[in-house]
Amino acid sequence: MTLLSVENVTRRYRLPRKSLLQAGPMLTAVDNASFRLEAGKTLGIVGESGSGKSTLARMVMAFERPDAGRILLDGKDLNALAPADLRALRPRFQIVFQDPYGSLDPRRTAGWSIAEPLRATGDTARAEARVAEALEQVGLRPADAAKYPHEFSGGQRQRIAIARAIVTRPALIVADEAVSALDVSVQAQILNLLMDLQDDLGLALLFISHDLSVVSAICDDVLVLEHGKTVEQGAADQVMAAPRHPYTKSLLTAAGLT
Amino acid sequence: MRRLPANLIIGGVLVAIVVGVAALSLVWTPHPENAMNIRGKFAGPSATYWLGTDQLGRDLVTQLMASARNSMAVALIAVLLGGSIGTVLGLLASAIGGWVEDLVMRFADISFAFPTLLFAIMLAAVFGPSLQNAILAIAFINVPVFARVARASANQIWTREYVFAARAAGMGRFAISRDHILPNIAAPVIVQATIEFAVAILAEAALSYLGLGVQPPESSWGRMLSEAQTLMYLAPQLAIWPGLCIVTAVLGFGLLGDGLRDITDPRLARER
Amino acid sequence: MIEVSNLSVTFGQAQAVRDASLTIPPGARIGIVGESGSGKSMLGLALMGMAPDAAQVTGSLIVDGAEMSGASERDWRRLRARHIAMIFQEPMAALNPLVRVGDTVAEPLRIHEGLSRDAALDRALALFKEVGLPNPEARLRQFPHEISGGQRQRVLIALALACNPGLLIADEPTTALDANVALRVTELLTDLSVRRQMSLLFISHDLAAVARATTEIVVMYGGTVVERGPTDQVLNAPRHPYTKGLLAARPRPEGLRQGGVRRRLPTIPGTVPPLEKLPPGCRFAGRCPVELPQCAATRPPVVDNAVCHLLAEGGAA
Numbered sequence: 001m002t003l004l005s006v007e008n009v010t011r012r013y014r015l016p017r018k019s020l021l022q023a024g025p026m027l028t029a030v031d032n033a034s035f036r037l038e039a040g041k042t043l044g045i046v047g048e049s050g051s052g053k054s055t056l057a058r059m060v061m062a063f064e065r066p067d068a069g070r071i072l073l074d075g076k077d078l079n080a081l082a083p084a085d086l087r088a089l090r091p092r093f094q095i096v097f098q099d100p101y102g103s104l105d106p107r108r109t110a111g112w113s114i115a116e117p118l119r120a121t122g123d124t125a126r127a128e129a130r131v132a133e134a135l136e137q138v139g140l141r142p143a144d145a146a147k148y149p150h151e152f153s154g155g156q157r158q159r160i161a162i163a164r165a166i167v168t169r170p171a172l173i174v175a176d177e178a179v180s181a182l183d184v185s186v187q188a189q190i191l192n193l194l195m196d197l198q199d200d201l202g203l204a205l206l207f208i209s210h211d212l213s214v215v216s217a218i219c220d221d222v223l224v225l226e227h228g229k230t231v232e233q234g235a236a237d238q239v240m241a242a243p244r245h246p247y248t249k250s251l252l253t254a255a256g257l258t
Numbered sequence: 259m260r261r262l263p264a265n266l267i268i269g270g271v272l273v274a275i276v277v278g279v280a281a282l283s284l285v286w287t288p289h290p291e292n293a294m295n296i297r298g299k300f301a302g303p304s305a306t307y308w309l310g311t312d313q314l315g316r317d318l319v320t321q322l323m324a325s326a327r328n329s330m331a332v333a334l335i336a337v338l339l340g341g342s343i344g345t346v347l348g349l350l351a352s353a354i355g356g357w358v359e360d361l362v363m364r365f366a367d368i369s370f371a372f373p374t375l376l377f378a379i380m381l382a383a384v385f386g387p388s389l390q391n392a393i394l395a396i397a398f399i400n401v402p403v404f405a406r407v408a409r410a411s412a413n414q415i416w417t418r419e420y421v422f423a424a425r426a427a428g429m430g431r432f433a434i435s436r437d438h439i440l441p442n443i444a445a446p447v448i449v450q451a452t453i454e455f456a457v458a459i460l461a462e463a464a465l466s467y468l469g470l471g472v473q474p475p476e477s478s479w480g481r482m483l484s485e486a487q488t489l490m491y492l493a494p495q496l497a498i499w500p501g502l503c504i505v506t507a508v509l510g511f512g513l514l515g516d517g518l519r520d521i522t523d524p525r526l527a528r529e530r
Numbered sequence: 531m532i533e534v535s536n537l538s539v540t541f542g543q544a545q546a547v548r549d550a551s552l553t554i555p556p557g558a559r560i561g562i563v564g565e566s567g568s569g570k571s572m573l574g575l576a577l578m579g580m581a582p583d584a585a586q587v588t589g590s591l592i593v594d595g596a597e598m599s600g601a602s603e604r605d606w607r608r609l610r611a612r613h614i615a616m617i618f619q620e621p622m623a624a625l626n627p628l629v630r631v632g633d634t635v636a637e638p639l640r641i642h643e644g645l646s647r648d649a650a651l652d653r654a655l656a657l658f659k660e661v662g663l664p665n666p667e668a669r670l671r672q673f674p675h676e677i678s679g680g681q682r683q684r685v686l687i688a689l690a691l692a693c694n695p696g697l698l699i700a701d702e703p704t705t706a707l708d709a710n711v712a713l714r715v716t717e718l719l720t721d722l723s724v725r726r727q728m729s730l731l732f733i734s735h736d737l738a739a740v741a742r743a744t745t746e747i748v749v750m751y752g753g754t755v756v757e758r759g760p761t762d763q764v765l766n767a768p769r770h771p772y773t774k775g776l777l778a779a780r781p782r783p784e785g786l787r788q789g790g791v792r793r794r795l796p797t798i799p800g801t802v803p804p805l806e807k808l809p810p811g812c813r814f815a816g817r818c819p820v821e822l823p824q825c826a827a828t829r830p831p832v833v834d835n836a837v838c839h840l841l842a843e844g845g846a847a
Binding site for chain 1: 565566679708709710712713735737738741742775776779780781782783791792793794795796797798801802
């Protein structure tokens, strides 16, 4: 069953003007991207800086609107929904960011942050118990709910961010460079955690990363972006074993995978 | 333990003295307020009148203490009022963006171009001189100052990932402003408030000096200066003491604000 | 030739580096590998005499025969100008945004070698060519924000080379760069080291980059060296339990699903404890899967380049 469907999505930005009389040139950050993500599966979006992968993530999260194309979650066009309906749909899709130091409000306890998605939809019944459950699911203790972000290590903070993302039992999590800032040994723990959660909760994962080796370890399918254009798309095993586009090949070489 | 900057310590001590004296005047002054001793006017310092008396024979220390209380009260109310309105406007501008943000910021630009005194004189001309109008005028000039500080700080916080996470959670703009933005811009706003407090004390003194602020029989440093003006050659001490008080208070709050800025600015904190 | 023996960097109770020893012969390319808190960057800073003021540095550091421990700031400045240079992770942060990159590189030449501005700029141009900056004449007059991240790192490498150092310390030089750019910067550093007979100390958490750039590896954990040896040997046949755990934790594309289930990555249990809570013996004790009773309390001996009690007792980690 198709959970997320991205159809011919394009996003352009106007760059700052270079002279007073001319408008700035347009940059096409994402150029006609299309993909489908089935429930419970993992799709990797791979690209370097400026590839448009983060723009794509922001559009899937409905933080930004595409200039053309549609993004459908559960068959609903995110950009055609009324604000209240979009908000009601929010518990179905959540996001985990790269920076474990920037993704938690330094002035709020871990428990407060994890409960935020519940409060946002007024779904606060048994909130405390559900926060405790989420903490245990990510390998932390319920007592950690009372601590502040600075009391945790980077890996633990990323676990808290994941707990916040799963507390509403979403169908989709967008992981935007979610393991890129972590050390190799911590990264392995978090990747395993994401895989465990997917198997337990039936989550689909849109896994955005610049690191092909990480993508290859967790994703069913991959989509490779270069300057906003999709240069390769297919099953992860196949793309890794037999990349067709030279850009994909160069990424594999650089990552030491060939 | 990090060493505290000198301006914070000196400012803190000066502020503590001024606020302490103002608070003390609520329960104790050497003589009853406004008690006149016509025969003892222009007295020099003595055991009874520590700094002497003024042209009506009122004890100078008592008048300075009462003035401190009035000046503090005016500055506090004005900064709280203007600061709250300004901060809320700045938060709204940042949260809504678009034409609302443009409107608030253009309003700020225009009111910045307007001299405080001129505005206070206008208010006085229309509604008559009163303490209330002086407070309103000082509050009004504070609104754009705080709106700018709040908006600039808030715009930075809006780009943080935890704010995006809150949006992903389904939180609305106003709830995010309340839960995340306001607590995280509190530091720069408080710093600004301390500095504006110093400005407000000065503004109150200026307005009272012109007769547009605190009205008799209540006294304030500005009023004391204004009354002493005609007696400058006869009794210069009547102008010097309130003048010194204004300098102390303004310097104290100014230094305290600078010191707070130093320790709350992460860029500076990291270098230490 | 640089000889470091028993170098320690201490902050109060916490030892960021404990008794590190290292010999860097001319032209050697040595990698220092470790995760956050391993002390690898602190070791690099200590070699430059740039450890934070709050740190106490002990041990011996001999550079070309001169003992640098207890040296004055003036001696360190002379050393940094002539013998040791360093580049960092964030090229933008290391460049003054208001100075043209050509002038940035020319400045030390004018100060240390007394060259005129034109002569210094000529040398800067030659350096820009050497580090492979495209269109080097035009680059001289550009500001840092006008060039890409990879080009900025090349400018900083040119700056580091300006006074012909004997050793270049590169602290995470490729971490902030895209994969393809990182690959080319790594190749450049290797080439320069070979061509100039300049030693290279390549500090990184990126094992793929270290494997490319170096012939020898030092693995650090919790402020101590746990293993060292030829790059191939350490990466292909690690001996220390930490090195083994670290290498195994790397994600690899070896058939994603087996029997419909995705393979989990082998992990090192637990997290790195804070510096002041590290065990007094082997720093890896408490997380080590093959720990012996004596590991936490007593310091392990060196066995064939690995520092481990188990190996000393003839076991295989």
